[in-house]
Amino acid sequence: MLFRRSRSFALSDILDGCRNQKHAAQKQLFEAYYSFGINICLRYADNREEAEEMFDDGFLRVLAKIEYYDPGQSFDAWFRTVIIRSAIDHYRRHKSSIAFTSIEDAYDIGYDEGLFDRLSAEEILAVVQLLPPSYRTAFSLHVVDGYTHPEIARMLGINEGTSRSNLAKARIKLQELLTQRAESSSLNLRNYV
Structure with missing residues (x-):
């Protein structure tokens, strides 16, 4: 809670x-x-x-x-x-300083869904805050708060495809950041064993 x-x-x-x-x-x-x-x-x-x-x-x-x-x-x-x-x-x-990307620029890379299950909410939040603002906002609105892409597009004044692209890129970037964090933790633990 x-x-x-x-x-x-x-x-x-x-x-x-x-x-x-x-x-x-x-x-x-x-x-x-x-x-x-x-x-x-x-x-x-x-x-x-x-x-x-x-x-x-x-x-x-x-x-x-x-x-x-x-x-x-x-x-x-x-x-x-x-x-x-x-x-x-x-x-x-503050949007004028934030760059959005279109769906055409998104690339499909698989990610390990189980990685999220192995981390605490605080750890995930800390990594989410490292995302670029456009990715972080799309991720939070869709994954955490449950808004649809059309709703996100209306709220942010962007295209629906841009919302989808930012979410896809957010997931990829989160995977990279969380993997780096997990690998860093593993290395630190091995140094003490």
Whole structure:
């Protein structure tokens, strides 16, 4: 589990306080959802500072749009969606410095799916952050957050083929980085034996 809330956490009371712009309720919501939100943002950011900036922007958006939340739905899912969209907006603001490639440029190389199973979530996240921003975003949106390529294309203002290409290249690059990390760990272990 990525984060835990105390058993005494009364979400409906906190949300009512946020709707009434009570600072104590806003602080409680921030503290309760910080870990959850920052973990989402880390998948889209180059580093922790950028993730914190994304989360701050997203949390302000959550507070601004709290009246649109439907209490009949999962707050976690609504919160997650707002944070992801905020991260994507951050990405779009900085997109001019990011290079996209077309599907024609993608190449098909096999990769070891089992490699992901042998690493912890933290190790995989650290390697995902090493990906170029366009690859990291396509990977996070499709693999982690479950968006389709047409949805990703609309969100990022790119072609569907570009989304597919970036995902394919992200997987290849992840395989290379994870293999290097695994080989490096094996070498380090052999030096101590």
